Amino acid sequence: MPVGTIAISRRRALLGAGGLLMAAMVPLERSRAATRIVEDQTGPFAPNAFVRVAPDGSITLILPNVEMGQGIYTGEAMLIAEELDVGLDQIQIEAAPPDDAYITKALGTEATGGSTSTIATWTSLREAGAVARTLLVRAAANRWMVDAASCQTEAGMVRHGPSGRTLSYGELAIEAAALPVPAGPVALRDPSTFRLIGHAQHRLDGPAKVAGTATFGIDIRQPDMKVGTVAACPVMGGVLLHVDDSAARKIPGVRDVLTIGNAVCVVGDHFWAARKGLEALAITWDEGVNSTVSTETVYRGLHEALQGPAIVAHTKGDAKGAIAGAATRVEAVYQQPLLAHAPMEPINCTVHVTPERCDIWVGTQVPMRARDAAAEITGLPKDKVFLHNQYIGGGFGRRLEHEYVTQAVQFARQVAYPLKIVWSREEDLALDRYRPAYVDHLVGGLDAHGKLVGLSHRIVGPAVVARWAPEALLPNGVDDDLLAATVETPYAIPARFLDYARREAPGVVTAWWRGVGGTRGVFVIESFIDELAASAKVDPVEFRRRMTGDHSRARAVLDLAAEKAEWGSKLPEGVGRGVALQYVFGSYLATVMEVEVSQMGTVRVRRAVVAVDCGRVVNPDQVVSQIEGGLIFGLSAALFNEVTLEKGRVQEKNFNTYRVLRMNESPAIEVHLIDSTEDPGGIGETGTAAAAAAAANAMAAATGRRYRRLPLTGAQA
């Protein structure tokens, strides 16, 4: 039970004289004390893993999910604060340490990903706040010897209505801590009385990030720390045979050259010395079996698996019979490339290993896995490994992997000083864990009225879940991430047949990437729906609307997006409008995009209009922000990105060869939210999932030809 074992005396020292109002944000590296000392006698009120109130009046919310731009610190703080009845200006927030209390059930570990955070915490964090508030009220009622029902709370105070007496939460902390936590559920606020939830709140991390004082993992400094940079074997599975470091060691500022099985680390007084040292190494690798893998190898394997055996993943009715009897048969094969994450903050991890303990400062989406890996490498018990999670300068799934923490600990255990490992951008692209390449084959049958009567679909690609969480692979061998936006669609389709041929990518490790299965699925399904509409000679919005059946929320977003985008109005020559409709991560999105394709083939996305029904909204402007950003992230990949392999080596080196969308290339984006009282859906990945299909359909409208291979401006498109 680590929560509540932070040294309170230290906290007071950090915060000064105490008092009720604290800055909303403390830098995270300070917020988690380096040691877990048992609290002093006047310990805080900590009725659960998420709320602490100290006698000095400080109110700390411990947030189970990590902040990587998605605004979750603000959203989760709002959930707790709503029920605790405190203002966002009265709290401090902390990143949760590795602990069972913070496990995300849907992900099976303590993790932030899959757009699950708000869905997972919508009830639990409000309950955490409500339990704390209930106990504080009871403590006040006990002190005043009045009925708790005659007390109200407001902004961190309990007030006794009849007498007008008040006590602050801090003044009640010790007494509240002595009360038993309610065994059963506590009442939650009626949503009509929400003060925070549903009302736009500024991001709690904004001021520090704008001032340049927010600490990311890469910004960590420790006494006597040195900086290392790494070259790992650029061919997956290869190992280090020999390194000649004689030139490197002569470079001023180089302190150490360290090796592990598949990588070399040069350590210096600063990154520049380390980098110069790394460049001066003469390394001999045994590249192993993957040294002949090329992009062609990857795609050939996928296309070959379009024939041959596969696992049946989903059936409904007799799809093959329906297609055989259909008036028109439509068929398409779609191909999607390997993708890199390329977050702005290059991969880094700072580690200090001593005989007694291991401290890790890193931005990670999987703190528990990272801690456990360090314990295994160092041989230290898990409670002697202290992981200090930091702001993440872009996750996108990259930091759901912790192999870079493993690597950093393997190097750091060889030295006595704290070692900060920083990868170059080139290393980041060469040794990423990549979004898989996929090939999908779809066959649809239309009846004489242009109605879809059956859909047959084969997915070919790796099963990321089989490596990341093998226990979550379905018993039949299907990775259910691949079913996202594919089995559950916004459409009533009378007959379905879906099978899956698993083909692991040679020469790379594949991983989660923003939008996960939704990004693959929406591109494929929504491209094909457009092809069906074209074959039926029905307007793409109208074709979709007719198929929505019972999905009234889908129809509502489709209609709203079409209206706001002036669907059907005239566009200039060379400009096309495309639509994508999706249900994934528990949210409905309709996206209309306008894309211009010049005579020279230059593609420019002019405008995107998105209608969203994500259920009840916690922080409305952050939903808008996630859609805007998610679309841009998705468009970079859809338009430009492909990781290619030659002789087992990734060819993309930096942002000059892994091109991402820039301001002058970015479209105008309008986001329209639908009022909803449904439970919240996820939002952080939905815009990314929408991007490729909406853009491809718009390009098809502009040029009259289909785009079945990503990236859309690539040679194969």
Next chain:
Amino acid sequence: MLTLQVNGAAHQVDVPDDMPLLWVLRDVLGLPGTKFGCGIGECGACTVHVDGKAVRACSLPASLVGDRPVTTIEGLAEDEVATEVTKAWLDIDVVQCGYCQPGQIMAAIALLKGNLHPSDDEIDQAMSGNICRCGTYRRIRAAIRNVAGAV
């Protein structure tokens, strides 16, 4: 030994001649607000001001800075345009992960100091060297426009 004028103070540093200003700021002077993103001047995360102009600190050897004043995100406190820019950023919640934002803000300040009412094309020209993977471009543009309206 080099003497650098950073955020209004002189600093003596003993670093190799080819060491980029970025690493002197981050790893020698302890000013981590200026970020490393690519190391080749492609992403703009390391944007600082040298003599008031936006430059890529990752690609500028510290030895070539000479006595020109260097300003980083940490050195903006007294500056009026900078105050308006950061306010505009907060008003509309521009930031997401925030990693590129010091560079974005330094680029925006340099733009606005030379031209308080930039056109969209001028904003594009000044800002398109700065990548944001979170895709905050629309809000950056809006914030810059709001500063132009406020000053």
